[in-house]
Amino acid sequence: MIRHIVLMIVLTLAALAAGVAIVPGEREQWTMLVRDGRNQDALKFLEAQYGAGRRDVDAVVHLYKLYMSFAEIKQATRIMQEFVADHPGNPEALAMLAKHYADLEDKPAEMAVLERLFGLTPSLPTALELLTFYRTEGAFDREEKLLRVLLAQEMITANDAERLGLILAAQGDLFGAREALMRFDGLANPERSIGRLVLFDVLVATGDKTTALAKAADWIGYFRKVNVRHAGQGETPAIRLMRKMVAADEVAAHKLICQVQREQALGEAAVEGWGRENCEAEPLGAQVDSEAPTKAASNAAKPDGFGPGAPP
Numbered sequence: 001m002i003r004h005i006v007l008m009i010v011l012t013l014a015a016l017a018a019g020v021a022i023v024p025g026e027r028e029q030w031t032m033l034v035r036d037g038r039n040q041d042a043l044k045f046l047e048a049q050y051g052a053g054r055r056d057v058d059a060v061v062h063l064y065k066l067y068m069s070f071a072e073i074k075q076a077t078r079i080m081q082e083f084v085a086d087h088p089g090n091p092e093a094l095a096m097l098a099k100h101y102a103d104l105e106d107k108p109a110e111m112a113v114l115e116r117l118f119g120l121t122p123s124l125p126t127a128l129e130l131l132t133f134y135r136t137e138g139a140f141d142r143e144e145k146l147l148r149v150l151l152a153q154e155m156i157t158a159n160d161a162e163r164l165g166l167i168l169a170a171q172g173d174l175f176g177a178r179e180a181l182m183r184f185d186g187l188a189n190p191e192r193s194i195g196r197l198v199l200f201d202v203l204v205a206t207g208d209k210t211t212a213l214a215k216a217a218d219w220i221g222y223f224r225k226v227n228v229r230h231a232g233q234g235e236t237p238a239i240r241l242m243r244k245m246v247a248a249d250e251v252a253a254h255k256l257i258c259q260v261q262r263e264q265a266l267g268e269a270a271v272e273g274w275g276r277e278n279c280e281a282e283p284l285g286a287q288v289d290s291e292a293p294t295k296a297a298s299n300a301a302k303p304d305g306f307g308p309g310a311p312p
Contacts, residue, residue: 039066050079055086061096073104084113091121107133118146124155131160140167151180158187162195169198178202185215190222193237200241204248216245217256 046063049055060083067076080097087093094117101110111133118126127150134143147164150156156164165181168174181199188195196219203212223238245253 039069042066043070055083064100076100077104089120091117094120122149122153122155124150124157127155147180148176151183154183156180156183158184158189158192161187162192165195165202166198169202174202174206178206190219191225193219193223193241197237197241197244200244200248204244209248212248213245213252213256216241216253217260220257221260 043063043066046059046066049059050063060079064076064079064083067073067079077100080100084090084093084097094113098110098113098117101107101113111130114126114130118130127146130146131143134140134146144164144167147156147160147167150160151164161180161184165177165184167177168180169177178199181195181202184192184195185199196215200212200216203209203215220238220241223236223241242253242257245257
């Protein structure tokens with residue numbers, strides 16, 4: 001008799017346990033509602049769970065999606081803002097909030113979140129979005145600050161390194177411009193000339209004439225390759241670079257350019273008045289054109305509008 005009672009108790013407990021085990025949990029309940037297309041019931045269930053403080057990540061995300069599907073924009077925004085507040089160090093949460101603002105076309109709010117995201121996990125795609133916004137809005141101080149960060153973290157592109165270098169050179173920050181333009185020089189297509197011409201002036205202005213001339217000797221061959229595209233359009237980058245080299249040190253410039261002509265066979269025919277046949281015959285300054293000495297002296301005093309001798 002006792003054994004029979006014990007057996008019945010055990011079976012009853014087992015049945016209860018099995019019954020409890022097969023009752024859907026909270027996650028199963030709302031996922032089944034969503035699966036069955038009962039979105040309104042799922043929304044009410046998730047709202048109740050959220051209000052009770054049960055904020056599982058998946059449940060919060062689905063609650064947000066349901067609000068958006070019902071065009072409950074204010075509620076959806078509140079949910080995402082609170083989600084980020086609950087997970088302030090979570091990049092995924094910030095990225096979701098940024099995307100939410102992007103979907104709403106709220107650009108200032110999106111950029112504010114992207115600034116937080118970049119501060120947490122710096123990335124080039126985030127930086128490029130911010131830079132585009134800063135330039136569109138004319139927030140050039142914020143652009144410069146971000147470009148400096150990208151340069152320091154070695155994340156900057158060639159175009160942005162050149163832009164930063166030109167900005168800093170115009171501001172008179174020659175050492176900052178030098179750092180940015182040196183980075184540009186290491187990244188950019190070898191035929192890019194504007195940033196390199198300014199880098200030459202910056203190197204000379206900061207007292208590193210030797211490096212400036214050595215780099216110019218490396219650049220000039222590539223600049224010559226694009227001369228044909230400048231035909232009839234005035235002074236070419238190669239000739240402009242020659243003027244700068246002559247202004248910095250005519251003797252050293254003559255030697256370096258003759259060496260380039262010999263090593264790269266750039267002087268097989270006289271081009272722009274400085275062919276190989278003339279390379280050893282006369283000082284380089286006399287070959288550029290009849291105005292070279294005057295322009296060279298002018299360039300030496302005022303290297304492209306900044307540095308020593310530049311107008312205020």
